[in-house]
Amino acid sequence: DAGVTQSPTHLIKTRGQQVTLRCSPKSGHDTVSWYQQALGQGPQFIFQYYEEEERQRGNFPDRFSGHQFPNYSSELNVNALLLGDSALYLCASSLGGKETQYFGPGTRLLVL
Amino acid sequence: RKEVEQDPGPFNVPEGATVAFNCTYSNSASQSFFWYRQDCRKEPKLLMSVYSSGNEDGRFTAQLNRASQYISLLIRDSKLSDSATYLCVVNMGTGMLTFGGGTRLMVKP
Numbered sequence: 001d002a003g004v005t006q007s008p009t010h011l012i013k014t015r016g017q018q019v020t021l022r023c024s025p026k027s028g029h030d031t032v033s034w035y036q037q038a039l040g041q042g043p044q045f046i047f048q049y050y051e052e053e054e055r056q057r058g059n060f061p062d063r064f065s066g067h068q069f070p071n072y073s074s075e076l077n078v079n080a081l082l083l084g085d086s087a088l089y090l091c092a093s094s095l096g097g098k099e100t101q102y103f104g105p106g107t108r109l110l111v112l
Numbered sequence: 113r114k115e116v117e118q119d120p121g122p123f124n125v126p127e128g129a130t131v132a133f134n135c136t137y138s139n140s141a142s143q144s145f146f147w148y149r150q151d152c153r154k155e156p157k158l159l160m161s162v163y164s165s166g167n168e169d170g171r172f173t174a175q176l177n178r179a180s181q182y183i184s185l186l187i188r189d190s191k192l193s194d195s196a197t198y199l200c201v202v203n204m205g206t207g208m209l210t211f212g213g214g215t216r217l218m219v220k221p
Contacts, residue, residue, distance in 0.1 A: 031207065033207065033208070033209070035209075035211075040213075041213055041214075042116075042199055042211030042212050042213045042214050043156065043199075043209075043211045044211070045208045045209060045210070048207055048208065055207070056206055056207065056208050058208065090155055090156070092209075094207065096207075097206075097207035100146075100158060100161075101158075101207075101209060102158070103155040103156050103157070104155060105154070105155050106155050108153075
């Protein structure tokens with residue numbers, strides 16, 4: 001039974017560029033949540049997708065957007081990258097969004 | 113004020129010691145509570161859910177005090193492999209998890 005998978009594992013971008021991160025949820029899960037974890041801090045909620053729609057959003061600017069596909073996989077897009085966007089981006093999947101969330105290994109983004 | 117607050121540590125303890133972590137949360141409407149464990153440069157992994165009645169899983173005991181908005185984690189007989197960052201997590205019931213900053217534990221031989 002495959003767990004949550006994310007790609008790529010690492011990414012280096014420069015300021016102003018755009019990035020797309022991908023997540024496949026655990027088998028049987030239908031909800032994907034995205035979190036940003038800066039170094040030395042706890043993860044912060046970006047948004048949650050359920051039934052291909054953004055159901056909730058944290059305190060992140062519109063530069064952060066996402067999508068969920070019919071197979072429940074999801075993408076996180078960040079436009080106009082800033083140095084402060086450098087972080088570990090975590091995807092978590094759950095069933096219905098309100099049950100226990102299981103995290104993928106994350107994508108480590110470095111913005112230069 | 114942060115929504116979930118933890119002492120960042122580090123807590124340096126010898127093997128076999130008992131160590132306790134505490135966490136406070138600000139929103140009294142919070143509905144579910146968890147401890148996650150995060151190893152260096154890895155993803156958070158669910159350690160245990162936390163209930164008002166208290167719950168135990170082997171060497172780990174978690175407790176919730178709703179009146180004080182306080183969550184605790186007790187680790188008995190610490191092992192080297194317990195070295196990690198422990199994240200206190202609160203769910204408002206909406207599915208959005210709110211994390212504390214984490215408490216770092218280092219167990220020494």
